[in-house]
Amino acid sequence: MKIRIGILGYGNLGKGIECALKQNADMELVGVFTRRNPDKVTILSEGVKVYTVDELMDKKDDIDVLILCGGSATDLPKQTPEYAKYFNVVDSFDTHAKIPEHFAAVNKAALENNKVAMISCGWDPGMFSLNRLYGGAVLPQGSAYTFWGKGVSQGHSDAIRRIEGVANAIQYTIPLDKALEAVRSGSNPNFTAREKHLRECFVVAEDGADLARIEQEIKTMPNYFADYDTIVHFISEETLKKEHAGMAHGGFVIQSSKTGWNGENTAIIEYSLKLDSNPEFTSLVLVAYARAVYRMKQEGMSGCKTVFDVAPAYLSPMSGEELRAQLL
Amino acid sequence: MKIRIGILGYGNLGKGIECALKQNADMELVGVFTRRNPDKVTILSEGVKVYTVDELMDKKDDIDVLILCGGSATDLPKQTPEYAKYFNVVDSFDTHAKIPEHFAAVNKAALENNKVAMISCGWDPGMFSLNRLYGGAVLPQGSAYTFWGKGVSQGHSDAIRRIEGVANAIQYTIPLDKALEAVRSGSNPNFTAREKHLRECFVVAEDGADLARIEQEIKTMPNYFADYDTIVHFISEETLKKEHAGMAHGGFVIQSSKTGWNGENTAIIEYSLKLDSNPEFTSLVLVAYARAVYRMKQEGMSGCKTVFDVAPAYLSPMSGEELRAQLL
Numbered sequence: 001m002k003i004r005i006g007i008l009g010y011g012n013l014g015k016g017i018e019c020a021l022k023q024n025a026d027m028e029l030v031g032v033f034t035r036r037n038p039d040k041v042t043i044l045s046e047g048v049k050v051y052t053v054d055e056l057m058d059k060k061d062d063i064d065v066l067i068l069c070g071g072s073a074t075d076l077p078k079q080t081p082e083y084a085k086y087f088n089v090v091d092s093f094d095t096h097a098k099i100p101e102h103f104a105a106v107n108k109a110a111l112e113n114n115k116v117a118m119i120s121c122g123w124d125p126g127m128f129s130l131n132r133l134y135g136g137a138v139l140p141q142g143s144a145y146t147f148w149g150k151g152v153s154q155g156h157s158d159a160i161r162r163i164e165g166v167a168n169a170i171q172y173t174i175p176l177d178k179a180l181e182a183v184r185s186g187s188n189p190n191f192t193a194r195e196k197h198l199r200e201c202f203v204v205a206e207d208g209a210d211l212a213r214i215e216q217e218i219k220t221m222p223n224y225f226a227d228y229d230t231i232v233h234f235i236s237e238e239t240l241k242k243e244h245a246g247m248a249h250g251g252f253v254i255q256s257s258k259t260g261w262n263g264e265n266t267a268i269i270e271y272s273l274k275l276d277s278n279p280e281f282t283s284l285v286l287v288a289y290a291r292a293v294y295r296m297k298q299e300g301m302s303g304c305k306t307v308f309d310v311a312p313a314y315l316s317p318m319s320g321e322e323l324r325a326q327l328l
Numbered sequence: 329m330k331i332r333i334g335i336l337g338y339g340n341l342g343k344g345i346e347c348a349l350k351q352n353a354d355m356e357l358v359g360v361f362t363r364r365n366p367d368k369v370t371i372l373s374e375g376v377k378v379y380t381v382d383e384l385m386d387k388k389d390d391i392d393v394l395i396l397c398g399g400s401a402t403d404l405p406k407q408t409p410e411y412a413k414y415f416n417v418v419d420s421f422d423t424h425a426k427i428p429e430h431f432a433a434v435n436k437a438a439l440e441n442n443k444v445a446m447i448s449c450g451w452d453p454g455m456f457s458l459n460r461l462y463g464g465a466v467l468p469q470g471s472a473y474t475f476w477g478k479g480v481s482q483g484h485s486d487a488i489r490r491i492e493g494v495a496n497a498i499q500y501t502i503p504l505d506k507a508l509e510a511v512r513s514g515s516n517p518n519f520t521a522r523e524k525h526l527r528e529c530f531v532v533a534e535d536g537a538d539l540a541r542i543e544q545e546i547k548t549m550p551n552y553f554a555d556y557d558t559i560v561h562f563i564s565e566e567t568l569k570k571e572h573a574g575m576a577h578g579g580f581v582i583q584s585s586k587t588g589w590n591g592e593n594t595a596i597i598e599y600s601l602k603l604d605s606n607p608e609f610t611s612l613v614l615v616a617y618a619r620a621v622y623r624m625k626q627e628g629m630s631g632c633k634t635v636f637d638v639a640p641a642y643l644s645p646m647s648g649e650e651l652r653a654q655l656l
Binding site (some may be wrong): 018019020022023024044065096099100103104125127129130132133134136137138139140143184259260261263265266267268269270271272273274275276277280281284285288291306307308309310311312314315316320323324326327328 | 330346347348350351352364370372377424427428431439448453455457458460462464465466467468469526548567587588589593594595597598599600601602603604605609612616618619634638639640641643644648649651652653655656
């Protein structure tokens with residue numbers, strides 16, 4: 001009997017979940033649920049139906065784990081606590097500052113209704129968080145470094161698009177090699193934001209817009225760009241669509257520490273991701289944790305969980321014996 | 329109240345545990361237990377006593393977790409099941425092929441006596457195993473690669489020392505850059521042993537020994553060297569002591585996979601360690617898991633555990649709230 005998965009929301013992440021399920025033989029897709037007109041939504045999986053979100057409750061008993069593929073800004077803060085009343089759920093809530101309140105709301109709903117709800121799953125938060133925890137636990141006197149990129153930051157791209165005269169924009173976050181090398185050398189450097197990442201922007205301006213003003217507004221924008229070295233290129237919409245539609249991303253989590261009685265030795269732990277498709281990888285993480293959610297529920301657990309709360313063995317379809325014999 | 333730790337066995341690993349405890353403020357060392365004459369053993373920690381192994385049982389109620397620092401060949405197969413009857417324990421048993429039987433023996437003792445016993449802890453088995461599991465769970469259709477080194481292999485060094493005419497020897501396992509680059513390119517290569525690692529040997533010959541024969545015996549030794557490209561250098565005992573006494577090690581665990589509906593994209597996860605001191609890092613891992621053992625015991629768990637069974641949050645001294653707010 002396979003683990004029965006439902007997908008709520010069919011954007012890049014929903015599509016990624018379909019691809020991820022294709023790679024996991026112990027799972028099957030029950031249906032895709034959308035706020036759009038289902039007749040207008042074409043999915044990849046043959047023989048699987050698209051339903052309206054209103055039909056979700058009718059399928060309550062057919063779904064073991066519901067994967068919520070909405071956005072963190074407005075969808076998930078409402079959806080996850082609501083659906084955790086009726087389903088075991090997994091989400092990818094990634095607004096780091098609001099995780100504590102999201103956890104509290106989801107935990108209450110899941111505990112009261114005896115469901116398991118996994119939040120903030122993916123790679124950051126997610127696999128990167130795990131590596132920050134493992135790194136800090138093993139090298140407690142060390143320094144932790146997270147680098148992102150090269151990849152598109154949706155938040156920074158949106159910020160540029162809000163500037164007057166900007167028709168479209170894509171912003172790449174780029175980790176600086178010099179900073180990475182300094183960390184890998186074991187020198188435990190302290191960085192300013194500018195020393196860790198570069199920001200490169202590809203901007204489509206509206207006809208007749210003042211390019212110098214736009215560039216100035218980008219480079220001086222507080223929080224987003226002012227503390228970084230920023231490069232601005234003006235390009236056509238056509239070039240943007242052709243050359244900047246990719247969804248590659250990645251990054252590094254590095255823990256560097258001294259070891260030995262007098263700190264005479266150096267130890268460096270480095271974890272990195274190189275991803276052609278950010279949403280496809282995120283989806284694979286969500287699906288692995290959907291397996292964990294299913295198993296934890298089978299064992300009688302309930303409440304809100306994060307990657308920190310899940311024993312690694314729950315993620316693998318292999319048994320404890322197989323894991324010990326083959327992977328330990 | 330601190331977590332009270334005992335150390336059994338005072339070689340490189342026992343010394344490493346002392347160093348690791350110095351970096352973890354929530355733990356304290358109760359005593360070092362040795363099979364040698366305690367008067368002849370000088371430890372690093374001030375105000376901590378060295379006891380004979382026979383005194384260990386008298387200290388049963390003073391030790392929360394006993395860290396077993398013996399060898400995997402003969403010490404741990406006896407010690408861990410025996411001491412798991414009376415103590416919560418952590419060991420670094422690393423004979424991969426014998427882990428299932430070690431687990432069974434330790435699990436029986438720990439369950440019958442309501443103790444938590446953590447086996448095969450360190451970096452391989454240990455942190456590398458974790459990364460093989462996480463990598464395989466997240467990218468299930470991918471290929472997994474483990475590279476070791478550059479670092480000394482005790483087993484291979486010992487094998488050379490058993491050859492007639494050899495007075496001393498050190499063998500370095502060296503991962504081949506070309507292989508690492510092929511894996512990082514996402515080409516999912518299949519390697520022979522020879523294509524992944526190089527073996528470099530520094531050998532001290534006895535006076536008048538036949539160097540050509542020794543070199544030939546090394547290079548053709550089944551299992552250990554025959555399947556590898558092997559370089560042999562003959563050096564003096566003095567040079568060996570001066571230039572090859574270091575305990576640096578490290579390695580890489582890489583998972584490479586295709587993602588997307590038709591496998592059109594590539595995802596690479598890479599975890600690596602660069603360690604000036606292998607035993608000091610191993611000890612830091614053992615101590616983090618000693619904290620986990622203590623907490624699991626507090627929560628009423630018992631039995632044999634491996635890194636696969638431990639939810640990451642148990643490793644950190646931070647609370648769940650702190651972890652979610654600061655590391656997720």
